[in-house]
Amino acid sequence: MSRRAFLGTAGAGALATTVALGTDALVHPPAAGAAVSRRLDVAVPFEGAHQAGIVTPVQDRLLFASFDVITDDRDDLVQVLDDWTRASRRMVKGEMIGTDNDNQDAPPDDTGEAVGLGPEALTLTFGFGASLFDRAGDPFRIASRKPAALAPMPVFARDEIRPEISEGDLAIQACADDPTVAFHAIRDLARIGRGVVALRWSQQGFGRTSVTDDKQVTPRNLMGFKDGTNNIVVEDAGALDDHVWVGPKDDPAWMTNGSYLVTRRIRMMLEIWDRSTLGDQELTIGRNKQEGAPLGGAKEHDTVNLTAKHDGEPVIPVDAHIRLAAPSENKGVRMLRRGFSFTDGIDPVTNQLDAGLFFIAYQRDPSTGFIPVQQHLATDALNEYIRHDSTGTFACPPGVGASGFVGETLFH
């Protein structure tokens, strides 16, 4: 039953606003204005060659959750993945989960806070962490299938990584246009998995900081700058195959059509940033703040000219963020970013804002994607204003069809 119908209202009127995107929509989005604009309350199909939530037009809200597996029982773990898949298929359609939701003598299967809300473009994207493969005794019998791409994340310059909010055996990225829908999904999946998995850490996000669709307007991060202007967009199928999806010839075979997810919680020292002059801010990023144009250019999408000089000095400074992050400075490396701003209140020690960017990137291989780029950013002028305190690397398997479960290629 849909969550709207559960309210017992006439139903038809409310449901009419729900537009289901066809399966093709992920690869070939409808014409501009048809389905990608905000607040249409679309349903994104769960099924597909790739998992949803990677090239899906970035939603407004994130709840990311990392789990520890607290059992050594392989069957129990597989059962949870199967149960998660079943529940996810329903939740992305805006349906209630379970069968028992009006039994006075039992706790309802669905926790209920999303009743009355539609699908809200909910996507649920699942990944496996290195520790799942490395577990002592190999109880899940997957050690031999561990991707080389799950090698430990190197320590980068100025990293202040906190292990308790990093990595994990399993991860779920829940994105939706409504924060309650995203929370409901993670809460109910955690409940379904109780006894087999336990939440390790989670991160809420708001205000998408990237576009993955060329019809989306480039948003601003908390520093006030447009972010992700040169991201890979869904329309660029060649770039997706080259840089995002694991190919059929890549190892291991079970990851074909999957992707590797890297997360970084990047705290911004906003009080310090806000005391910097506009000139300093623009030289740090390498873009004009108001328009988002690269320095030396006039419009946001003008080509980033890294060779231009003024009075013998580079127009885009040698330590500017967009120079060091540019594909041309990184052997052509590109990633698909779909990060979100976050705020977790106040730092109790300094009384400063605990806020910043929860960086999310999908790539074919972190060792040729995020890792070299991040190493290249060691001299980034932006480092003075940011601090990385959480890291995560997860192997996101391919999508599922009408039957089967997420991760089936790994376990079968």
Added chain:
Amino acid sequence: MFRTTGRALLGAALSSALLAVGLAGTASAKTAEVKVEINDDGCPAKITLKAGPHHFKVTNSGSGDVSEFEILSGDRILGEVENVAPGLNKEFSLTLKAGNYTTYCPGGSRDKGKLVVKGTASTKLSSEGQAAVDQYRQYLEAQTAELVTATKAFTDAVDAGNLDQAKELYAPSRIAYERIEPVAEVFGDLDPKIDAREGDVPKKEWGGYHYIEQKLWVDGTTEGLSDYSKDLNENVATLQNLVKDVELQPASIANGAVELLNEVSKSKITGEEERYSRTDLVDFEANVQGAEAAYNAVKPILQQKSPQLVTELDAKFAAVYAGLQPYETGDTTYVAYTDLTKADTKALSQAIDSLAEPLSKVSKQIVGS
């Protein structure tokens, strides 16, 4: 002490509206079959039923213009069948409490009908249900007897001015209470009188175990406690008398087991319960033992309904005890709560959540037994 008013373990003898809600629908009654005929006009104008479980058989004698039957409470759909084609019937089950409901058959001229449910469900138990109730009542009586004895020994030491002995007997005197705590909560103000922590009740009304605990550990004295000793003994004796007649149902016994684990989650894992003596883990074990005793009482019924749930719960109870074991220092003694690390309490909390979630699924399996 219970900080929130959860569903009560039992208490048909009480008039509290909250408890009446908690118990409604848990009564044992045979499922009644209700035949409903819809037609092109819509729903039957009025249906009158007795409270309890019902099995609705919906037939369609019309041409198909109307093909849906719903039961609503206010705006909420409680049960429904769709696509009831002419000549076919469709079925669903629903347990209804007394009250006024609406039926809804969209498409007809009479698309809404009345459904009136009267009376209270029968409370006759099956023989297995009775066996579960008898077993759990025996447990209640044994535990309250032990409570009375252990409390007397503890307060005797307090009254004799023997501080060390009083501190030693404090935690053991509470074990039986922690095993049956949801029962005590049913009896109005009895639980706060026995088990309130500072701040739970107005300061001048505060007494019971935790008042004495604070005097012994914080003030280091047994002075001025004789009235408190006397009240505590009277209150636990009252509890012992009350449990003899309290009405029990298998499903509510199972819910009580969940409540005991919720107690662990809320106040033992957090170290709130024994904030001066730091004997929280003694209470922790007692809560789990009490939950296990309640579960054991209904286990024969559950074994028939869902043997796999029994297997799962047995394993999860064992996992909780195994998780506690490293902290044992004697038969009924544990390390102080303050000796636990964050990782320790996290692991214990996960073990409790892992047990409580499947345990919360027991009552719906055995309701009506």
